Amino acid sequence: MELEWFRPAAFFGSILFALIGVVIFWLSFVIIDKITPYDLWQELVEKKNLALGVVVAATSLGICIIVAAAIHG
Numbered sequence: 496m497e498l499e500w501f502r503p504a505a506f507f508g509s510i511l512f513a514l515i516g517v518v519i520f521w522l523s524f525v526i527i528d529k530i531t532p533y534d535l536w537q538e539l540v541e542k543k544n545l546a547l548g549v550v551v552a553a554t555s556l557g558i559c560i561i562v563a564a565a566i567h568g
Contacts (some may be wrong), residue, residue: 516562523558 528535535551538544 510546512566516566518556519562520555523562525553527554 497530535547539551
C-alpha cells in the first residue's frame with residue numbers, strides 16, 4: 496500500500512491549492528463587504544444582528560463550495 500498523499504509533490508500541491516482557495520475566499524469576502532450598503536463588522540459585532548450573521552455565514556459557505564469545486568476540477 497503506497498501513501499500517495501505523503502509524496503512531496505502531492506503534499507506541496509495540496510498546500511498550494513489550499514492557500515489559493517483561502518486567498519480567493521478572502522478576496523471575494525472583501526468584495527462582498529465593499530458592495531454592501533453597511534459596515535458588516537459593526538452590524539455583526541456591535542449591533543449583534545443575528546439575521547445578517549446567518550446571511551454572511553451562508554454566503555461564506557457558498558463561496559467556499561464554489562472555490563473548492565473550481566479547484567477540485
